[in-house]
Amino acid sequence: MKAVRFRRFGGPEVLEIVDLPDPHPGPGQVRIAVRAAGINPSDWKKRQGLMDAELPQTLGYEAAGVVDELGAGVTDVAPGDRVFGFCTEATAQAELAVLSYYAPIPPSLDFPGAAALPAALETATRALDQLGVASGSTVLISGASGSVGSAAVQLAVARGARVLGTASPANHEYLRTLGAEPLAYGPGLVERVRAIAPGGVDTALDVAGSGVLPELVDLAGGAEHVVTLADFAGAQEYGVKFSSGDAGRAVHAIADIGALIESGRFTLPVARTFPLAEVAEAHRAGADGGLRGKLVLVVDPPS
Numbered sequence: 001m002k003a004v005r006f007r008r009f010g011g012p013e014v015l016e017i018v019d020l021p022d023p024h025p026g027p028g029q030v031r032i033a034v035r036a037a038g039i040n041p042s043d044w045k046k047r048q049g050l051m052d053a054e055l056p057q058t059l060g061y062e063a064a065g066v067v068d069e070l071g072a073g074v075t076d077v078a079p080g081d082r083v084f085g086f087c088t089e090a091t092a093q094a095e096l097a098v099l100s101y102y103a104p105i106p107p108s109l110d111f112p113g114a115a116a117l118p119a120a121l122e123t124a125t126r127a128l129d130q131l132g133v134a135s136g137s138t139v140l141i142s143g144a145s146g147s148v149g150s151a152a153v154q155l156a157v158a159r160g161a162r163v164l165g166t167a168s169p170a171n172h173e174y175l176r177t178l179g180a181e182p183l184a185y186g187p188g189l190v191e192r193v194r195a196i197a198p199g200g201v202d203t204a205l206d207v208a209g210s211g212v213l214p215e216l217v218d219l220a221g222g223a224e225h226v227v228t229l230a231d232f233a234g235a236q237e238y239g240v241k242f243s244s245g246d247a248g249r250a251v252h253a254i255a256d257i258g259a260l261i262e263s264g265r266f267t268l269p270v271a272r273t274f275p276l277a278e279v280a281e282a283h284r285a286g287a288d289g290g291l292r293g294k295l296v297l298v299v300d301p302p303s
Contacts, residue, residue, distance in 0.1 A: 003094030004279050007056040009049035012280035023098045025071030030099050032065035036115035037092045039282055039295040060092030064114035084114035093297055101251040106258040112270045116294035118254055124152035125253035127227050127243045131203040135160025140201045143208025145171035147294050153180045154266045189215050213238045269293030
């Protein structure tokens with residue numbers, strides 16, 4: 001099968017399309033013919049050598065496609081079914097991928113739309129679970145307009161929470177459409193929040209990692225009410241929980257999202273799609289920033 005791989009660390013130019021042996025599913029897993037695979041910021045961190053030291057490396061934790069092989073004990077899907085989910089071996093950016101956790105693709109979604117979901121969904125759900133966001137509570141999300149932030153906004157709204165979200169002014173109307181009350185980030189955040197929530201907030205989620213943890217701790221009434229997804233050093237300095245998958249992932253999120261999507265209460269836009277062979281160009285587009293939504297690689301079915 002064709003797959004994305006790199007043999008040295010560096011810029012997008014180190015990415016190559018290579019032939020690798022076809023994978024096969026183990027017990028409880030399924031193999032899909034990949035039709036789309038999501039791209040995440042962790043991909044360029046891996047490519048730059050900021051995460052894993054070993055070489056060579058493949059890429060891709062999320063994919064959508066058509067089931068073509070079942071592992072032992074799998075009875076909930078059949079060959080030909082459309083599914084999306086997690087490839088824990090990080091080889092989803094390929095023609096074939098083994099999914100360890102999967103769910104049916106919601107009927108209204110195409111393959112790129114489904115491939116964009118798993119990582120953002122799991123990350124946002126895990127953080128909201130750790131914060132205990134529930135109906136009647138107020139949560140502040142710092143960095144609310146990106147993929148994970150917008151997922152967290154919508155999931156918190158669906159739980160019945162009041163959501164305040166920081167973003168650049170250009171994204172404020174977008175946040176309103178998701179059900180959040182938008183706020184500008186930067187100096188004066190505490191005052192802006194207290195102007196519309198005089199008692200502060202119950203919990204706060206830092207998605208952007210922009211150095212706002214002291215303000216979030218102040219507004220949420222203590223470090224125990226704050227979770228960060230992006231500021232590891234700040235978490236250690238201020239006693240805030242840094243959310244990672246090491247303590248368990250919220251993989252149930254992909255099975256739970258279908259009803260929200262079909263009812264129109266959850267959407268995660270795809271910013272751009274690229275053919276698998278243009279993965280380097282996709283990385284360049286991600287580095288340029290300014291995109292609303294996910295970057296997705298698409299794989300054409302065999303002719």
